[in-house]
Amino acid sequence: MPRVGVFVCQCGTNIAKSVDCAKVAEEAAKLPYVAHAATYVYMCSSAGQQMIEDAIREHNLSAIVVSACTPQMHQKTFEGCTERSGLNRYMSTMANIREQCSYVHKDPELATQKALELTAMAAAKAARDEPLFQSEAPINRKALIVGGGVAGIQAALDIAEAGYEVTVVEKTPSIGGRMSQFDKTFPTLDCSACILTPKMVEAYQNPNIRLLTYAEVEQVGGFVGNFEVKIRKHARSVDEEKCTGCGSCWEKCPQKKIPSEYDEQLGPRTAIYVPFPQAVPLVPVIDRENCLKFLKDRCGVCQKVCPANAVDYTQEDEIIEDTFGAIVVATGFDVWDHSDYGEYGAGQIPDVISGIQFERMLNLSGPTHGKVLRPSDGKEAKTVVFVQCAGSRDDQHGYPYCSKVCCMYTAKHAILLREKAPDAQAYIFYIDIRATGKGYEEFIRDAQRKYGAQYIRGRVSRMFRQGDKVRVFGVDTLGGGQVKIDADLVVLATAIEPRHDAKALSQLLGIGCDNNGFFNEAHPKLAPVDTMSAGIYIAGAAQFARDIPDTVAMASATAAKVVGLFSKEKLLSEPSVANCDVNLCSGCRACYVTCPYDAIEMTEHDDRAARMTRMVACVNENLCHGCGACSGACRSGAMTLRAFTDNQIEAQVEALCELVPA
Amino acid sequence: MAQQLTAETATEERAEVAEWRPTLLAYLCNWCSYAGANLAGASRMPYDAAIRVIRVPCSGRVDPLMIYKAFERGVDGVLVGGCHLGDCHYSEGNYACQGRMTLVKALLKAAGIEEGRFRLEWISASEGSIFQAVVNEMAAKLRELGPARMGDG
Numbered sequence: 001m002p003r004v005g006v007f008v009c010q011c012g013t014n015i016a017k018s019v020d021c022a023k024v025a026e027e028a029a030k031l032p033y034v035a036h037a038a039t040y041v042y043m044c045s046s047a048g049q050q051m052i053e054d055a056i057r058e059h060n061l062s063a064i065v066v067s068a069c070t071p072q073m074h075q076k077t078f079e080g081c082t083e084r085s086g087l088n089r090y091m092s093t094m095a096n097i098r099e100q101c102s103y104v105h106k107d108p109e110l111a112t113q114k115a116l117e118l119t120a121m122a123a124a125k126a127a128r129d130e131p132l133f134q135s136e137a138p139i140n141r142k143a144l145i146v147g148g149g150v151a152g153i154q155a156a157l158d159i160a161e162a163g164y165e166v167t168v169v170e171k172t173p174s175i176g177g178r179m180s181q182f183d184k185t186f187p188t189l190d191c192s193a194c195i196l197t198p199k200m201v202e203a204y205q206n207p208n209i210r211l212l213t214y215a216e217v218e219q220v221g222g223f224v225g226n227f228e229v230k231i232r233k234h235a236r237s238v239d240e241e242k243c244t245g246c247g248s249c250w251e252k253c254p255q256k257k258i259p260s261e262y263d264e265q266l267g268p269r270t271a272i273y274v275p276f277p278q279a280v281p282l283v284p285v286i287d288r289e290n291c292l293k294f295l296k297d298r299c300g301v302c303q304k305v306c307p308a309n310a311v312d313y314t315q316e317d318e319i320i321e322d323t324f325g326a327i328v329v330a331t332g333f334d335v336w337d338h339s340d341y342g343e344y345g346a347g348q349i350p351d352v353i354s355g356i357q358f359e360r361m362l363n364l365s366g367p368t369h370g371k372v373l374r375p376s377d378g379k380e381a382k383t384v385v386f387v388q389c390a391g392s393r394d395d396q397h398g399y400p401y402c403s404k405v406c407c408m409y410t411a412k413h414a415i416l417l418r419e420k421a422p423d424a425q426a427y428i429f430y431i432d433i434r435a436t437g438k439g440y441e442e443f444i445r446d447a448q449r450k451y452g453a454q455y456i457r458g459r460v461s462r463m464f465r466q467g468d469k470v471r472v473f474g475v476d477t478l479g480g481g482q483v484k485i486d487a488d489l490v491v492l493a494t495a496i497e498p499r500h501d502a503k504a505l506s507q508l509l510g511i512g513c514d515n516n517g518f519f520n521e522a523h524p525k526l527a528p529v530d531t532m533s534a535g536i537y538i539a540g541a542a543q544f545a546r547d548i549p550d551t552v553a554m555a556s557a558t559a560a561k562v563v564g565l566f567s568k569e570k571l572l573s574e575p576s577v578a579n580c581d582v583n584l585c586s587g588c589r590a591c592y593v594t595c596p597y598d599a600i601e602m603t604e605h606d607d608r609a610a611r612m613t614r615m616v617a618c619v620n621e622n623l624c625h626g627c628g629a630c631s632g633a634c635r636s637g638a639m640t641l642r643a644f645t646d647n648q649i650e651a652q653v654e655a656l657c658e659l660v661p662a
Numbered sequence: 663m664a665q666q667l668t669a670e671t672a673t674e675e676r677a678e679v680a681e682w683r684p685t686l687l688a689y690l691c692n693w694c695s696y697a698g699a700n701l702a703g704a705s706r707m708p709y710d711a712a713i714r715v716i717r718v719p720c721s722g723r724v725d726p727l728m729i730y731k732a733f734e735r736g737v738d739g740v741l742v743g744g745c746h747l748g749d750c751h752y753s754e755g756n757y758a759c760q761g762r763m764t765l766v767k768a769l770l771k772a773a774g775i776e777e778g779r780f781r782l783e784w785i786s787a788s789e790g791s792i793f794q795a796v797v798n799e800m801a802a803k804l805r806e807l808g809p810a811r812m813g814d815g
């Protein structure tokens with residue numbers, strides 16, 4: 001007969017303020033199978049855990065219930081108690097009387113009654129708990145990194161340094177990501193390329209790192225330790241082995257006016273191109289949608305001029321299938337498109353540009369060779385208006401959140417503007433200045449005092465073309481009154497938003513997205529780089545807007561997680577797996593077709609009673625994830641999910657209904 | 663905007679104590695809806711105390727019998743909560759659930775259980791306020807319908 005111990009946590013006053021914990025313990029002691037009940041101020045403390053362990057031995061308990069917070073917080077803690085006391089560690093159940101009771105019900109009577117009912121339900125389940133055992137699985141010690149920006153590069157380098165193989169999959173033709181587009185970085189004004197390109201080259205040369213550029217993840221199966229991944233490497237039309245990166249092809253390409261993605265549409269590129277001069281690998285790709293050879297079967301110049309004979313028009317997409325033990329998602333961000341914003345010209349005014357376009361303009365190898373020119377007529381811009389929070393902190397047009405980096409990069413833009421053109425004037429419209437990093441506040445002050453940026457606290461209401469200028473109307477909430485500026489150029493600090501394909505990727509990987517579309521971390525404070533899927537980690541702006549130091553730190557954190565995982569000898573599988581009672585199984589295959597992991601096989605069973613051999617379902621415990629879809633589908637009650645058996649669930653409902661006052 | 667815990671809500675709750683209290687049973691998937699309920703708790707969003715949650719790994723675990731038998735035993739309403747379609751931690755468990763719940767609705771109708779007593783909702787881990795709203799709506803509906811009686815239909 002089971003002997004259940006009930007331990008009611010007060011959580012300081014978090015639970016005790018609305019739940020009478022002593023009463024819950026007193027009433028719980030009268031429940032079926034309950035052999036002992038107690039309450040304590042902090043069950044999770046070492047004294048609390050010791051109390052549980054002592055009680056298990058003293059009262060010869062076979063299972064425990066801890067009525068406390070959510071099992072997502074402390075299930076493992078209390079499993080430790082059962083294990084240390086010599087019981088199977090899974091003979092431990094939690095009743096959630098904090099998040100789902102005391103935090104939301106203030107009335108003591110209601111909260112106490114509910115806490116008691118939840119405890120009784122947990123006790124009914126615990127009395128039917130059976131020992132569970134984990135099986136072992138091997139770990140494939142190779143990491144996959146999705147995204148080759150600074151986050152992906154850093155994670156790859158760290159993991160490779162620890163001695164493990166890494167594959168980086170990058171969608172564009174070169175690694176480098178957003179950081180490679182920046183001219184300088186705040187608050188030190190280091191040249192972005194100068195600090196990034198050595199890392200790009202290091203990643204390229206590291207023997208443990210395989211770079212797959214112009215490639216995308218197409219399919220992900222398997223689970224932690226053994227993810228089976230299908231990667232599509234798009235046809236580059238250039239042989240990577242043969243190409244020397246000499247540049248003859250793109251110099252001779254006649255298609256010279258394709259808007260460059262890398263230069264944010266401000267400058268042109270050719271049809272056969274490298275996105276930027278320091279691209280890694282320095283191997284061009286042919287943009288088949290704009291190449292005359294592919295469009296009209298004419299030209300072919302690149303093939304003729306290539307000294308290495310590397311251009312191959314017949315190349316096809318390559319599908320690479322591989323198995324990885326862990327995945328790091330570092331896909332970065334997109335910037336908000338201001339063409340929906342009518343008040344800011346709806347994207348129709350050429351001299352209203354985004355921050356990242358201005359960044360390209362400032363860059364010496366950018367479309368204007370480092371000069372700040374008006375896109376409309378190419379004249380030098382002297383009066384530049386910067387508008388912060390364009391699409392950020394704006395429920396109506398964009399996103400509710402603060403994009404975190406715009407205050408800083410706008411100050412950087414104002415400084416660089418003055419450095420490029422000492423007679424230029426920057427006006428910055430802002431709501432608040434958020435400069436919370438090391439050296440950040442000082443940087444803002446420099447922009448104001450040394451570089452004469454005019455900060456105007458208030459929003460811009462509208463802007464429109466006025467002659468060859470852009471007339472900007474805003475409000476100065478500190479000075480009072482309306483502000484009118486005739487600007488040569490307007491730079492919008494457009495919001496950082498999730499990649500447009502983030503949702504699709506999240507579904508591919510089985511990780512969720514938050515309300516704004518960024519990837520969800522497992523816990524906002526305690527597991528910021530983990531996801532709800534074991535073995536998949538997130539780094540950088542794919543999780544939320546962040547600056548370079550935070551991104552790099554996060555990337556190294558994911559690398560530590562991956563290396564930690566790879567340093568284990570074996571992976572222990574999910575203990576709560578499905579199990580089929582062959583005597584009840586009718587072989588209907590309902591479970592077989594439902595299982596998302598192909599963990600169910602139909603096997604022959606020698607049924608002696610019926611004197612026949614029939615087909616029954618059999619669970620492969622190494623593949624089973626414990627979702628229970630099979631037991632939900634089973635018509636004969638043969639398929640059960642351990643720790644969530646029909647019996648245990650029914651017992652909980654029964655316990656609840658017995659306690660409800662008629 | 664989510665309602666916050668105040669002295670008034672406690673008084674309101676108190677007024678309910680004397681009245682008949684419906685029993686609303688919820689099967690919530692571990693990864694989305696259960697976490698959403700936790701978020702409602704951590705954000706101190708009060709909701710009707712009628713709800714009792716049974717945590718299941720996935721909404722795909724929910725067997726139609728788990729709902730039918732619960733009504734048979736005397737609960738007044740059942741809520742099944744899962745991840746949004748496409749977001750299932752186990753890829754497709756919620757699709758399996760969705761299919762079965764169509765059957766459940768027909769089954770319950772035949773057994774004389776009124777429509778508002780059973781709901782299937784997709785509630786993500788970040789939708790604490792939606793969890794709060796669903797529980798409050800359902801509990802209000804159950805108070806309006808009164809105790810469930812099977813087989814009267």
